[in-house]
Amino acid sequence: MINSDNLCMSCMKEIGTLKECPHCGFNTESQQIAPYLPIRTVLGNRYLVGKLLEYNGDGATYMGLDLSTRASVNIREFYPIGVAVRNNKTLEVSPEEEKTELYNDLMQSFIEMWRKILRLSGLSALVKVYDILEGNGTCYVITENIEGVTLREYLLKNNLGYISWEKARPLLMPVLSTLGTLHSSGIIHRGISPSTLIVANDGKIRITGFSISPVRSARSDLKSQLFAGYAAFEQYGFDGRQGPWTDIYGFGAVLYRTLIGTDPIDSTERVTNDRLMVPGKFAEQLPAYVINGLVNALQILPEDRTRSVEELRAELSAAPSAAVSGLEFEPANKPQPKYQNVAQRLEPDDEPYVSEKREAAQKRHNRSTIVIGIASAVIVLAVLFVVLFSTGVLDKFNIGQGKDKGTATAVQVEVPNFIGKNINDILSDEYYNKNFVFETSSQNSSEYEVDVVMKQSAEVGSSVDQGSVIKLVVSKGKETVSFPMSGIIGEKYETAFETLSKMGFVCKKIEKLNTDNQTPGTVAGFDLEAGAIYEKNTTVYLFVWAEPETTTTTTTTTTQNYNSDSSGNETDENNFIYD
Secondary structure (H helix, E strand, C coil), rough: CCCCCCCCCCCCCCCCCECCCCCCEEEECCCCCCCCCCCCEEECCCCCEEEEEECCCCCCEEEEEEECEEEEEEEECCCCCCCCEEEECCCEEEEEECCCCHHHHHHHHHHHHHHHCCCCCHCCCCCCCEEEEECCCEEEEEECCCEEEEEEHHHHCCCCCCHHHHHHHHHHHHHHHHHHHHCCCCCCCCCCCCEEEEEEEECCCCCCCCCCHHHHHHCCCCCCCCCCCCCCHHHHCCCCCCCHHHHHHHHHHHHHHHHHHHCCCHHHCCCCCCCECHHCCCHHHHHHHCCCCCCCCCCHHHHHHHCCCHHHHEEEHHCCCCCCCCCEEEECCCCCCCCCCCHHCCCCCCHHHHHHHHHHHHHHHHHHHHHHHHHHHHHHHHHHHHHHHHHHHHHHHHCCCCCCCCEEECEEEEEECCCEEEEEHHCCHHHHHHHHEEEEEEECCCCCCCCCEEECCCCCCCEEECEEEEEEEEEEECCCCCCCCCCCCCEHHHHHHHHHHCCCCCEEEECCCCCCCCCCCCCEEECCCCCCEEEECCCEEEEEEEECCCCCCCCCCCCCCCCCCCCCCCCCCCCCCCC
């Protein structure tokens, strides 16, 4: 029988009586935020509920454990915000007053969608569904817990922030094929983005982030969740019918981000001023047929866009003769900015910069080789000296003795360069342990990987007594912070600034046009993802409502205000004016 008290509710690994998980850092005394399922709730006498991972308009996802197989899982609960309420004692979910019919229709759509996905669970690029159960007045879906990182994190870990078509093709084409199968089964994802595509530890992508259609549409009965730059124009409610071409746009935007290194401009901005560009150096490097497929997939109007997965696959698999149009191309010789946009603020994007880094790295490598060679020779001599001394051979020649016969001096050994080495390799090395005593401490570092030595107390090449203490500072990796899931939207800018600054974010303010008497000085949105992990000192742009407009215009205006998605991204808050 599994004792859940010994498990971390964030990663489901055994931690005994520890208060903080050594694997993921989760505090065992943390409480679940209301109104979501309490930690350690058991569903269907089989599934243990853990930490809340994310939530949106139609439900919440929890970390979980299958008590029968002892495998970690994800648990998706149908819990539509603004439509349902929970009894905190019985955990029963029920519709809000006068919303029973809506609740039942939404839950039926939720169940039907996941049953279709369950039947397709054999697809390699699709998250696996293990079980669907109903209870507590709602529905729960049990899916695999994919060990890996989002495509966004995967690309940001790359030195350039993007990858070549040769690497992108085997990574993304299985996703396209799986989308085709989903479409044939009547499933439109509507949320394809770098945040919903997971690069698993086996190097393959899984499609996650499924929600019912009202969540992926701006005008609906549920709180919408649209991904800025990846949601198609028709998802914002401009009477455009959604279909496979909606996912084509999302996939095209993902391909653009993967190959170019920047998020595409949001479709609502492009409709009045299409400034989406393919920089000149990429236009030269990418095959013409890939650019052609990309352009056709990113057409703003649904009727102009590639209509099916089969068409897009054909365009990306051969070199069609169709002319490339629809996107602008920057001249190849035009100077490129070092940082393209907020998402790439830490990612170099110009070749001179990369070349300089490579040249500097090569010089460091050459110096390291020389130092290692010298150190190796010294170490060999030191070992030989120690062996001769310990066997008494040197005593015959009075070597290693003081001026007074019989008074031995301490054996001297040369300090090697420990910086850049893994601490585990050092501590397990027989020679190092024979000659030195190590004291370690740890610090965060953006330069050194986890468990790599970054500082040492004794100077490299210096001589110390055998058995001397060497203090090593070991890297804990980059210092990271999680962007808050809630509590920023609607707050005064000063309050949000203070909260985020204390967490380690660098806040920048951008005023937003206020045409609907929104409270001035309050936060309307931000450019980061709620719940995502970022390196400390990451810049967050806060969109703050300006003073209300007081002037009038004679043009006929149609103003549409949208809610931000559950991630806090400003996906639906643009204002449009039509003559």
